[in-house]
Every structure is written in C-alpha cells, then in structure tokens.
Amino acid sequence: xxxxxxxxxxxxxxxxxxxxxxxxxxxxxxxxxxxxxxxxxxxxxxxxxxxxxxxxxxxxxxxxxxxxxxxxxxxxxxxxxxxxxxxxxxxxxxxxxxxxxxxxxxxxxxxxxxxxxxxxxxxxxxxxxxxxxxxxxxxxxxxxxxxxxxxxxxxxxxxxxxxxxxxxxxxxxxxxxxxxxxxxxxxxxxxxxxxxxxxxxxxxxxxxxxxxxxxxxxxxxxxxxxxxxxxxxxxxxxxxxxxxxxxxxxxxxxxxxxxxxxxxxxxxxxxxxxxxxxxxx
Numbered sequence: 001x002x003x004x005x006x007x008x009x010x011x012x013x014x015x016x017x018x019x020x021x022x023x024x025x026x027x028x029x030x031x032x033x034x035x036x037x038x039x040x041x042x043x044x045x046x047x048x049x050x051x052x053x054x055x056x057x058x059x060x061x062x063x064x065x066x067x068x069x070x071x072x073x074x075x076x077x078x079x080x081x082x083x084x085x086x087x088x089x090x091x092x093x094x095x096x097x098x099x100x101x102x103x104x105x106x107x108x109x110x111x112x113x114x115x116x117x118x119x120x121x122x123x124x125x126x127x128x129x130x131x132x133x134x135x136x137x138x139x140x141x142x143x144x145x146x147x148x149x150x151x152x153x154x155x156x157x158x159x160x161x162x163x164x165x166x167x168x169x170x171x172x173x174x175x176x177x178x179x180x181x182x183x184x185x186x187x188x189x190x191x192x193x194x195x196x197x198x199x200x201x202x203x204x205x206x207x208x209x210x211x212x213x214x215x216x217x218x219x220x221x222x223x224x225x226x227x228x229x230x231x232x233x234x235x236x237x238x239x240x241x242x243x244x245x246x247x248x249x250x251x252x253x254x255x256x257x258x259x260x261x262x263x264x265x266x267x268x269x270x271x272x273x274x275x276x277x278x279x280x281x
Contacts, residue, residue: 001101001112001160002182003093007086007120010058011138013069015121016078017044020134022124025074038063052131052138055117076121086120089273096191099249100152103190104160105183107219116159130158132165133209149191157183171261176201177208178257181215185233199232209235210247210270211260213242218256219247249256 021027121140188196
C-alpha cells in the first residue's frame, strides 16, 4: 500500500471557502470576497470534483478568487500550518508504515496494491472525505501525538472501506461490520496491544456479535481458544452451537464477505445469548 501525502493549494482554498472558517481572519476574508465577488465565489464551488480528479494539473476556468485568497497574509499563515501538519502525518506514517501494512495484509489476506492520494488540508477544518472514483482521501483532523494509532487506524479504515466497497452486493450492513471488525477492532487491537472490540457503531453491534464467531474462525483462532477471545473482547456466544468452519482461515476478506452473504439467513437468525447463560471453562 502506497500513500502519496500532498498539499494541493486549490483543494485547500476550496475547503477554506466552503467549510467553517478556521480563523477570524479567514472568516473576514471570506465575507469580503462574497460581498465583492459573489458570482465568481459561487462558481468556484463546482471545481472540487475536477480538482480531485486532476490534482497535478488542475487549472481553474477563473482564478480570480484563488489568486485573491493566495495573496492574503491569512492564507499564507494557513498554508504554513497545513504544510507542518502534512510533515507531521508524513513522519507518523513513515515510522509506522511497515507495521500497519504488515498487519493489514495479515488481516485482509492480500496486499493493497492501489496507490492513495492523501490530500492534506488545515487540521482545524475537521474534515475527512473519501473519493471512491479516484482513490483520494482529503483529511484535516488534529492529531494527538500520544494517540497516533487512533489517527492512523481511522485513515486505514477509510482506505479499506474504499477497497471493500467496490464489491457488488446489496448487503451494506455486512460490508460495514466486516470493515469495522477488520480495522476498527482487529487492526486497532494489534497495534495497541489491547482489545478495541468495544469500539464501533452502536447500530452495527448486534450484527457484529452474530458474525464474531465466524470472524474468529476467519482469523484462524483455534476452537479451544474461543473462550479466551470472548473474555478479551467482551463478546460472548455459546461456542458449542457453532460448527468450526476450517475453510474460513484459508480465504481472504472478499471471500469471507461472500460466505457471510451466502449464509446470512443462518447468521441473522442467531439469537444472542446473555452472558450469564454462557458456561465458561
């Protein structure tokens, strides 16, 4: 997996124009431009898609607004801070790339060959957007250095979600649960050395608990170790009611999703067992 982490001035300016203001200076500049060049300001809105699809050679039809922003002292400060933010992401990724790439390949059971453009915008914009068509992720979120694994896991989640979403299926909930299990839970657990299976979307929790026994089989966890993992992850089931599917540990994430879709009736109708009714050895 290769990440090309860049700052594109046109995309940065676009987000400054159309997202919440990152400073009082930018807010005042936006107001001034809107009052003086309302038509030109409005026309810039359509540029976003073209910028993302032509990051290296985008040329605006009318560069008046871009030029006015770029010449301002407030923008120069924002650009400097954005470049520092990019350097921070570069440093974090360089230090952790091998570990994350190895773990993701182990979990997905294939290497991600696609190159992703990570377009960095100012962290105060609090934005992360994925363009599935051109494998581009726009990110502007503050990084807490001591919790860099949270940031990187979230970025990996977006990438894997993009990869898996290319599958043709109507079972979106299954796709969502599998990506959450793979990245938000398993990857995050591996890199932090503590269970993160409590993290995730509440509306996916029940389906996750129903898929979890098969997920352990997919990961190649031996049947006799199921109790240990249930306690670790705080997800419990009656293991004696499941037939251990040896084939699952030999397939990749796409085939695992296909298995879940094929067997969804059996999986979905599974009744969750209250913890107090499960006998642990």
